Amino acid sequence: MADDSDSSRSNAHGEIMRATYRALRDHGYANLTIKRIAEEYGKSTAAVHYHYDTKDELLAAFLDYLLGRFKDTVHEVEIIDPERRLDSLLDQLLIEPNDHRDLLIAMLEMRSQAPYREAFGERFRGSDAYVRYILRTVIEQGVAAGAFDDVDVDHAARALMTVVVGAQTRDAVLNDDESDAFETARRLADEYVSAVLIDDDSGAN
Amino acid sequence: MADDSDSSRSNAHGEIMRATYRALRDHGYANLTIKRIAEEYGKSTAAVHYHYDTKDELLAAFLDYLLGRFKDTVHEVEIIDPERRLDSLLDQLLIEPNDHRDLLIAMLEMRSQAPYREAFGERFRGSDAYVRYILRTVIEQGVAAGAFDDVDVDHAARALMTVVVGAQTRDAVLNDDESDAFETARRLADEYVSAVLIDDDSGAN
DNA sequence: CCTACCGATCGGTAGG
DNA sequence: CCTACCGATCGGTAGG
Structure with missing residues (x-):
């Protein structure tokens, strides 16, 4: 509630969505892997799985x-x-x-x-x-x-x-x-x- | 030149195209693997690679x-x-x-x-x-x-x-x-x- | 064409 | 969140 202007705090979901977007844009859906998303995210694959249990769940959220x-x-x-x-x-x-x-x-x-x-x-x-x-x-x-x-x-x-x-x-x-x-x-x-x-x-x- | 009415002789390419079609229809492009194509073809994956060196080559032919x-x-x-x-x-x-x-x-x-x-x-x-x-x-x-x-x-x-x-x-x-x-x-x-x-x-x- | 196998990569998890 | 690792599966190949 304090500041979301910088939004570099706990906006993990948003960052992962944007990372997924870049990975999808660069590699295509057929080559869209958790690893590539994690690379764009700048963290480990486990970090991605921490926020989204499965790839399916992540993709559904990404489509939204x-x-x-x-x-x-x-x-x-x-x-x-x-x-x-x-x-x-x-x-x-x-x-x-x-x-x-x-x-x-x-x-x-x-x-x-x-x-x-x-x-x-x-x-x-x-x-x-x-x-x-x-x-x-x-x-x-x-x-x-x-x-x-x-x-x-x-x-x-x-x-x-x-x-x-x-x-x-x-x-x-x-x-x-x-x-x-x-x-x-x-x-x-x-x-x-x-x-x-x-x-x-x-x-x- | 003798008979191609039965076409069960050496029509491997046609059979692989049809097998690819069934595999694509049932599993989707993202899950289209040589193994699944081979299963539909009724032979081994090596048999598929015998006729098409790479998956890319097979897919281009399939699109044609x-x-x-x-x-x-x-x-x-x-x-x-x-x-x-x-x-x-x-x-x-x-x-x-x-x-x-x-x-x-x-x-x-x-x-x-x-x-x-x-x-x-x-x-x-x-x-x-x-x-x-x-x-x-x-x-x-x-x-x-x-x-x-x-x-x-x-x-x-x-x-x-x-x-x-x-x-x-x-x-x-x-x-x-x-x-x-x-x-x-x-x-x-x-x-x-x-x-x-x-x-x-x-x-x- | 087959069997057997290769290294690479996948999604996901254990343990911290 | 990370490191390290799992079993499963991938495209492709060796040797016959």
Whole structure:
């Protein structure tokens, strides 16, 4: 309660999460070992096991940490105009990652483990549902305000979610110079909004 | 040259590919070992190493095998009408997998390794380019025939590719009872085709 | 192709 | 939290 500005005191869990992140980023999930995490942590493997009994437990906690960070990038926006608000939200979800591409790669690796680890699957389902909820809310406001047509809001949210996940996967996999993944997806999302959510009866172009 | 109908003779490579597929499906990429592949193969680990010197070499060959199978599901269709032809192609890419969901899960796992293994990355880039080529060809025919507007064909192909990959990833990750992934994606693709590729000037509904 | 084996590395623990 | 160690398993190889 005194000071957590330095946070170099007993913030072991946070340090281990960050160490796990670096180890995952540098070596990949398939080569993510307690030893490598411990090296990044700067202490022994026993020190890691002191805070997390098993590797499974550590990984589940790490996924919570990772998805929490992702959720933070999807913050509610302070814009009232529904159309611009959705636009801003899509920007956050689909603008070139640059800085946090490593995070997306790490997330893809853990995603691919979901079919084998129920602890992962349930967390990703929760994350998917959360982002869809944010999208639904924004779209519903737009429909209520008359900015969008009276579309199937739940479907529209799932559709945009598909675009987001498609961009994330393609970007991580096709990681050459100018990966088109997010650029394409952002443009696709725009087309979807202006051609499907807004079916402009008031004038055909 | 005599008979390959029985194919139980010296088809070791094919057998090992199928054994690898089963081992990957049952244990996941992170737990894919030569020993497990050998068990599925029905012979010793040395027998596997006899045909593939290293695990890396085996995995690269397996990815070729896997992507080849995927390409086979994207066969050219014998329909002339461009609109119905694109529709049929999207069906093949986006209809509920059911039978080959295991294949998609396996592919997602290997996708997630692309950032760490250049041999994987280049193969996935090739596969992405191939499917985009097929999509572009069909859309170009539609534009030429006047069925579609004069859209940016390359972008349209990339956009639909994003939808396909998004559906594949979401389906594998959100693997609960009625995963909406492919249903949502198929509907999204339809909306994209009828609202963006066909901007019906001839009458605003 | 097999048996038998190699050194290396894994997750985890005992004892302090 | 550390040192030291455990049994288990890994990819790969020798010798046949």
